[in-house]
Amino acid sequence: MADQIQLRVNGKTVSVTAGTVVAAAVAQAGQTRFRRSVQGEARGPLCGMGICMECRVTINGQAHGRSCQTLCQEAMEVRTDE
Amino acid sequence: MSQSFDIIIVGAGIVGAACAAECAAAGLKTLVLDRGIVGGGTTAAGMGHIVAMDDSEAQFALTEYSRRLWLQLRDQLSADVEYELCGTLWVAADDAEMAEARRKEKYYTERKARVEILDGHGLRRAEPNLRPGLAGGLRVLDDSVVYPPCAARFLMDKALRHGAEFRAGAAVRALLPDGGVEMADGSRIGAGRSVNATGPWSPELMPGLPVRKRKGHLVITDRYPGFVHHQIVELGYLKSAHSVSKDSVAFNIQPRQTGQMLIGSSRQFDAEGAEVDHEILSRMLARAMEYLPSLGKLSATRVWTGHRAATPDKLPLIGPSLAHNRIWLASGHEGLGITTSLGTGRLLADLVLGRNTEIPAQPYAPARFADGSVANG
Amino acid sequence: MNETRLRFEVVVVGAGPAGLAAACAAAENGCRTALVDDTPWLGGQIWRGQQAHPANPKAARWVERFRRAKASLLDQCTVLGPADRRTLLAEHPDGPRQIEWERLILAAGARELFLPFPGWTLPGNFGPGGLQSLAKHGWPVAGKRIVLAGSGPLLLAVGGGLRKMGASIVSINEQAPLSRLISFATGLLAWPAKLAQAARLKWTLRGTPFRCGVWPVGAEGGEQLRAVTLSDGRRQWMEACDLLACGFGLVPNVELPLALGCQLDDEFVRVDPWQASSVAGVYAAGELTGIGGADAALVEGEIAGLAASGKEEAARRLMARRAAWRRFGADLGAAFALREEVARLAAAETVVCRCEDVRFDRMKSFAGWRDAKLQTRCGMGSCQGRVCGAAARVLFGWGMESVRPPVLPARVESLCADFLTDQSPVRK
Structure with a gap:
């Protein structure tokens, strides 16, 4: 496994160490808002353990991925706010 | 026992609530009793599809009449009812089903219901996520979707505004020949007439009533706005829904205003429990994925089951029971209770008050089962 | 596999x-x-x-x-x-x-148990355990000002861990009163290993205010947490921070x-x-x-x-x-039992169900969990009531009911697994 992984968060390339979760990569990219709630409020991760669903992002085109439970992989495409 | 109400409606599902709204609006002193909460039984488990159906003339008459009443009510509905005029898209997989679509087109058009035939390309344009190669379909324009628990609550609130009374957590033990009811605690409430609107549980109050529980499964997804635009149903659904004996599944998907989707449908007799049957669920979802291949990757958040109140002729029971003219029925709506709740409420109030009904009420009269094959009341 | x-x-x-x-x-x-x-x-x-x-x-x-x-x-x-x-x-x-x-x-x-207070939905609010987990997997905490609040031994442990990762711990605020913690700490004498653990943590966290009988009453910020308001029941004050880690037990x-x-x-x-x-x-x-x-x-x-x-x-x-x-x-x-005040932090407009954005006053208007669920969809979103259901138990005394499958959201195809394995081609 490579020590550094490159992925894209909202089109911006981020380099993270292996073992980093997608939520952390999003934070490292400077993005604090992960999604808009049903009434449009800004939301970000809360529980950090895969149960609250506040950290959902689109991963490789698939909406509603739990970013706190997903490890970063090379060339992953992550989009927030979807 | 003094008579304190004109009418007691037992069951606060959407049918009971619609009956209460009509009776109270007509000036009847109305009481609604439910052992649970408003819309907590079959109503909560249902899809909420307002649909004109043509299994029989009587079914079409009641569903089309009810659909019109929903359209009239549309502007008064609260936002949480989530009324959405999305239409129904009946999908034809092959030429044989396309012939069925054309038969349906003729039937609906002759009865002045708005429909349009789509060819394969038209179908793809209307619903790009459907798999390629389908023959076409029929779009029924005035069909719609509501969120059933809030629709039931809306109708109950309307009844309350017209002076009706509602008691939650009030279990009824018996419907009395004099029109009153006996509660589980033994107390009695007097009335001129009672109505059994307890859906699949109706036989508990009327042993021998020809109503059977028909179990269904539903799945709801996370929010994917625009994945589908219509309530989409396979034409093969007719075979499935109309077979009265076997377990069956059919592709039926509904877009909610929230962007969520409800995926159905299944039908099982003799399955009383609420547990999820994984074999039926698997078949149901596999069927849906045949039509919408990319559905498989979407996130499903919840699966649940419910029971429909099925009658032998697939028509509801509306009017006086056979045994007692003070004990009435508003039950047996199978999978169409959300649609036909409004028509049922109006017919029932018209019959109680001796008014003319807008459509003939005879096909739904419980008396049609008076041939001795089934006991009643 | x-x-x-x-x-x-x-x-x-x-x-x-x-x-x-x-x-x-x-x-x-x-x-x-x-x-x-x-x-x-x-x-x-x-x-x-x-x-x-x-x-x-x-x-x-x-x-x-x-x-x-x-x-x-x-x-x-x-x-x-x-x-x-x-x-x-x-x-x-x-x-x-x-x-x-x-x-x-x-x-x-x-x-973790989360209890709603105004601002608890702003990005930057975490559970203490949640923030610790995320930090272990790359969430940037170095140089961040972090307030810990809520209840339980986890607050100290997480505070110590985050500080080792370079975070600046502004304060640690335990809702339980000091008197109860002292009697618990006295009891710890029977548990030398626990005592040593506590002592090590105390050393790691030297210089960080640790308060008892203090709880959060609000989080401030527009789209991102900027500060938290704390209370000891007599007065309120605000502390600027980048992250708030707040949980009320498990x-x-x-x-x-x-x-x-x-x-x-x-x-x-x-x-x-x-x-x-x-x-x-x-x-x-x-x-x-x-x-x-x-x-x-x-x-x-x-x-x-x-x-x-x-x-x-x-x-x-x-x-x-x-x-x-x-x-x-x-x-x-017993030591970390919740005080009544923390069950009353939500304002009328505070969101209780984060998945469906159902607010406190709307939920409060129903007699029970099922009625509220059906009418407002609270607890019926993606988390299936894991957050708001546990909170509603504390806020309204509503009991849990049966769960609906799947236990966690799943791909639709995963729910028709029997079919896929038992009968070969699904596609026509």
Whole structure:
């Protein structure tokens, strides 16, 4: 496994160490808002353990991925706010 | 026992609530009793599809009449009812089903219901996520979707505004020949007439009533706005829904205003429990994925089951029971209770008050089962 | 792991301390055993990250013991619920899985209890355990100003851990009064290891204000947390920060046990002396059966693993140790019991259900959980009421009801696994 992984968060390339979760990569990219709630409020991760669903992002085109439970992989495409 | 109400409606599902709204609006002193909460039984488990159906003339008459009443009510509905005029898209997989679509087109058009035939390309344009190669379909324009628990609550609130009374957590033990009811605690409430609107549980109050529980499964997804635009149903659904004996599944998907989707449908007799049957669920979802291949990757958040109140002729029971003219029925709506709740409420109030009904009420009269094959009341 | 249908004698769900101990005990006693976990990591929430960077010697020992025990590890495998009486339906990134078991040990652990207060939905609010987990997996905390609040021993532990990672801990605020903590601390004299642990933490956190009888009443910021308002019941003050880690203790993850039909006592899974639940062949261990911490979880897990392997005598020998740790857990629970004020922090317009944005005053207008759910959809969003359901229990006294499958959101295709394996082509 490579020590550094490159992925894209909202089109911006981020380099993270292996073992980093997608939520952390999003934070490292400077993005604090992960999604808009049903009434449009800004939301970000809360529980950090895969149960609250506040950290959902689109991963490789698939909406509603739990970013706190997903490890970063090379060339992953992550989009927030979807 | 003094008579304190004109009418007691037992069951606060959407049918009971619609009956209460009509009776109270007509000036009847109305009481609604439910052992649970408003819309907590079959109503909560249902899809909420307002649909004109043509299994029989009587079914079409009641569903089309009810659909019109929903359209009239549309502007008064609260936002949480989530009324959405999305239409129904009946999908034809092959030429044989396309012939069925054309038969349906003729039937609906002759009865002045708005429909349009789509060819394969038209179908793809209307619903790009459907798999390629389908023959076409029929779009029924005035069909719609509501969120059933809030629709039931809306109708109950309307009844309350017209002076009706509602008691939650009030279990009824018996419907009395004099029109009153006996509660589980033994107390009695007097009335001129009672109505059994307890859906699949109706036989508990009327042993021998020809109503059977028909179990269904539903799945709801996370929010994917625009994945589908219509309530989409396979034409093969007719075979499935109309077979009265076997377990069956059919592709039926509904877009909610929230962007969520409800995926159905299944039908099982003799399955009383609420547990999820994984074999039926698997078949149901596999069927849906045949039509919408990319559905498989979407996130499903919840699966649940419910029971429909099925009658032998697939028509509801509306009017006086056979045994007692003070004990009435508003039950047996199978999978169409959300649609036909409004028509049922109006017919029932018209019959109680001796008014003319807008459509003939005879096909739904419980008396049609008076041939001795089934006991009643 | 590409087989879709797997069979084991003993299946353990949850790879935290209880699950690790159970899997070791079962596998060491000759049972064909699988340990199933939602995450790619061993150790559960409390020992998360131990696999890659062992920091806790006890955790490292158990991970090593698990490796030697030759049990199968099914990681990144989310259990969705029972497919039938002896089979679990699960989801792996590569596809659905069906896991058959003869004995099943549930060790699904606990989640944090979140109680709504104005601003608690702003990005920058975390559970303490949640922030710790995220930080171990790359969430940037170095140089960040962090306030910890809520309740429980986790606050100190997390504060210490975050500080080691370079965070600036602004303050640690425990809602329980000092008097109760002092009597608990006195009790700790009987637990030298715990006392040493506390002393080490105290050293790590030197210079950081640790307050008792203080709780958060609001979080400020537009789209991102900027400050938190705290109260001691007499006055309120604001502290600027970048992150707030606030949790009010732990809630057991009883969704899977409920889906399997296990009976509960209050909110915990009911077990007998062998950790057996009310369902034949199903055991439960760890926080599912009572909040007691990692040491209680280890001994319970080991007892369950031994009992599931038919080693009653060996299991019996561990029961005295379990009793001691359970007493410790009970003392802990009493010391950190929630004060009434924290159940009344939500304002009328505060969102309680984050998935569906249902606000406090709307929820309050209903008589019970089911009525509120059906009418407002609270608890029916993606998290299925895991956050707001636990809060509603504290806020309104509403009880839990039965769970709907799947236990966690799943791909639609994962729910038709039987069909995919039993009958070949799905597509026409």
